[in-house]
Amino acid sequence: MQEFVRERASELGIPGVAVGVWANGTESFACHGVTSLDNPLPVDPDTLYEIGSVTKTFTATALMCLVAQGQVELDAPVRRYLPGLRLADERVAAEITVLHLLNHTAGLDWALLEDTGAGDDALAAHVARLAELKLIGSPGARASYSQAGYNLAGRIIETVTDLTYEDAVASLLLRPVGLEHSFFLDAEVMTRRFAVGHNPGPDGELAVARQWRRWRGNNPGGGLVSSVRDQLRWARFHLGDGRSASGQPVLPADVLRLMREPTVALRGTTLGDALGICWFLRDVDGVRSAGHGGSAHGQFAELLTVPERDFAVVSLSNAGPDGIPFNQAAVRWALEHYLGVVDRDPEPLPHDPGRAREFAGTYENDAMRFVIATGETGMTLEVGIKPEIRAGLTNEAPPDYPPVALGLLPGGGDEYILIEGGMKGQRGFFTRDASGAVVGVDLAGRIATRVLTR
Template sequence: MTEMEQKLQEFVAAQAAELGVPGVAVAILAGGEEYFACHGVTSVRNPLPVDRDTGFVIGSVSKTFTATALLRLVDAGQVDLAAPVQRYVPEFTGPGVATHEIKVAQLLNHTAGLEWKLSADTGEGDDALARHAELLAGSELLTEPGARASYSQAGFNLAGRIIENVTGRTFEAAVRTLLFDPLGLNASCYALNDAMTRRFAVGHNLDDSGALLVATQWKDNRSNNPGGGAVSSAADLLRWARFHLGDGRTGAGDRIISAELLHGMRAQTVELRASTLGDAFGTCWFLREVDGVATIGHGGSGNGQFADLLIVPDRDFAVVALSNAGPDAGLSLNRAIVRWALEHYLGVVERDPEPLPYDEARAAEVAGIYENEMMRLTLAAQHDGLTIGCAIKPAVRAAADTELPPDLPPAPLGLLAGDADEYIVTAGGLGGQRGYFTRDEAGSIAGIDLAGRLFGRVR
């Protein structure tokens, strides 16, 4: 173990112990060398040591697989990004959505105007994505297609259905053929039957007494596989980062996608406002400048499991962080690891903006309840500051047949300088998250953006 790897291991172990995270796997590519730090166990109930090949549910980092697989079909001339989605998914049609206006490219940069996520479970059969597309066609748009970015799991699940219809295979089998097999991502999969034959981590959440319990729902239902259902390891995700830093060839030298299309995923397609996730979307990737250095990345969350992948193309650098405790601990741990890696390997320091002193009048203006299809945000004006609570809507939780992730407890939120209605969460699992409030034509607060998602105000 090198001196740098020893320092990484010590930092990861100390942070995991401080935050109460049972297991974590970290991988770093720097200067052409790979560094790994693994700590703790896969489960507090049935513990096995976490290693670089341990499978974690990587949540929305899965979207990078879906987008790249779809671009392989674009490269082969089988899909046109400028074409309407209906060309490839004829079942995506209905009176509730201007379905004919949504283009394939808009699914990959979250500008289709679709909701974040459907609460419906369409089962575990091979028709899961087809049924999801039919239900999605009956939903209402948040905005007109192309009007703005709003992060959409549902949109990526629809992209998965394009892959199915074009290849004539299930989404999972198609991604295996298009990406996992040629790139040697042997620890990456979607199906429970594939994951359970290997070492894998389970999620953990806190009970009412603060004790860690194993999350009984391991991953989301099948229709959410394209948007958030992949299982992968630190070693596989570092191999995945190497591929995106390369020229579209596999380790064996076989080209599977053009360098132009692969690197084009890093090009800005739509600007983001006041988002910690990024300054803009490329194709799937969040584009973010940190201390003057351009990065691309994606994060993901599941039921008590969290994943982060950040790549710095100009420095040939990547960092992966996987952890297995919620609701706050894993988010906080991953954020600390990514920041530590950037600073200690690249000398790049990420700093959060300082919020303004508490203003009761501004706090009263933004306080209230904001919702989307799945989630409810509660902003409360206390005597000494604002707080934000993030919860699954009670009706969604009551209707669920399986365990859902716990709600995030209220965390302090500060407003930022200027007249742009921007804010930052200053502590907890959402600590460091930035966003903004939107106003209607009359100038009243009508919505809030958090983690790239639009939540409408409930009046």
């Protein structure tokens, strides 16, 4: 594994990576490279990385601790715990449940990109502004990945425990599970060895991503900083009986299993075939996996478990956009070499210019813009932050992705796959209205609405 990690990271130009595997009752680690191109330190299993949306597994598990304690009900309306909740639609605000937040079916758009400060009231202030967020559908109608939904879930944790989100998660999970290298606050990170993200500059050369952290109000959706050793221990906890390594009860085993039961089906996405409670569930070469990925400021994380084989793999990398294919390659290598499980991308259809033209256009959600273009030889997808959103950001934002080739997949279901670049292998699909017109596109579980035809 060390040889593979070194060769693949070098090939993709990733400054520093860390991979961990739990298999056959043994932990194995492979690390390569440095924390930063500007201030390099060797990466080791305890080096801290921003794990982005893998944080959502902690938010969901903390809420399930409160469910197990009888303090929260999954099917209860969110307003039972947050009676002052206001959204763009009063009916949605009244109807969404805790489970809707945890399986991304609340009807909330992706994210509210607003800095509400670093104080203990940051999350409350973030939730108070959710009335500004666009809604994409009725609660329970469909899954669409929502950062805002998980930040709202984090606020429920605060109100029920009467603690800050960070203190509640530390009390419910980090300390009991023994995660000694996992932190939310910069003051806890800065005295330890941590990686910084990197993104390509205008000349194509990697440079340190100077905005190292996002605002505190985003912590439930993506704010944890952790090590590969801690993340592997976290995966092992979810594979176990609900006790910590020292035998301390943390969560009943049947609740952990419940989190891996399908709650809503997914279509045409690399993320999975279904969503459990937070976990993306996917059948890979005949075995069921449960996992989650994350990204933050030029850092990327991937955590995958195979419960029936008591197996887990974690991969962390610190450069975009190729940190994504590095993590995917590391996970696939581990699956094949430890379990004999082979994960392959489907083959796209030959390009059809006539069919491709009906998909060309611009699509947007609350923060992102997707531009799909087509010609005689193929289709491309360009992904970026909306210009008006980028102009309003006070800190450095990641660069937009350059156009990459995509191909439609067999089956006639309007599904596609990206076939090059840092997002190679990512899958999505187009949606149509009742008349059959293409009105939206999904990528990485997020819906974007068509705003312009090219």
